[in-house]
Amino acid sequence: VTPVVALSNESWSMSFAKYLELRFYGHQYTRRANAEPCGHSIHHDYHQYFSYNQMVASFSYSPIRLLEVCVPLPKIFIKRQAPLKVSLLQDLKDFFQKVSQVYLAVDERLASLKTDTFSKTREEKMEDIFAQKEMEEGEFKTWTEKMQARLLSSSVDTPQQLQSVFESLIAKKQ
Structure with a gap:
């Protein structure tokens, strides 16, 4: 050594x-x-x-063996398909559940950090963090409800409108 x-x-x-x-x-x-x-x-x-x-x-170094290198075509063709309304609703529901689990885990962690031995400044910081989490969680719920209402309305039927909702969901996931 x-x-x-x-x-x-x-x-x-x-x-x-x-x-x-x-x-x-x-x-x-x-x-x-x-x-x-x-x-x-x-x-x-x-x-x-x-x-x-x-x-x-x-x-540490571990060599790898390249098996094959495939070069793509010089021009890539992508057929754009608008997402289905049902799949967007399910995706939104799944995303909401996952984010809710994250916020629940954050709640549990913040609760475990609260003890009587904190100093006043640390307690204030914890309250600020908790307030920020509550604000972000509220904004996320509002956004989710707005997106769900937008998808359930009969006015969102064109491929462009569905694509707009899809892109908004992707942006939120990032």
């Missing part, structure tokens, strides 16, 4: 992209430390660990 060594100032200025380049293509670099030479590549044959505060990242 190689001893833990702090990064030098020169290493700190090296970009992550350069580090990855050395990991993938720097197989000729070997260890220089010991009296006996070692032919193992420092980028391919060793695990490298980096720590900062309470986090650790580990990197």
Whole structure:
């Protein structure tokens, strides 16, 4: 095991992209430390660990074998189909349920963080976070109800209108 060594100032200025380049293509670099030479590549044959505060990242090299490379046609043709109203309603319902589960998990986590040992400023921050969560959850419910009402109205039947609802749903998911 190689001893833990702090990064030098020169290493700190090296970009992550350069580090990855050395990991993938720097197989000729070997260890220089010991009296006996070692032919193992420092980028391919060793695990490298980096720590900062309470986090650790580990990197190891694993070669992959490319089986096939398929080049697409120079021009891609996409047939646009408007989504069906029923599938949009189901997608909206599923999305609402998933987001509701996330907000429920956030509620549980915030409740578990509330204890009597908090300082006044920390308690105020917790209240701010909880208020922000409530506001965002309310906005999401309002948006969902608006989208559902829009889909259920008889005026949304053209492919362009359905596409507009679909794009709005996709944007919200992002």
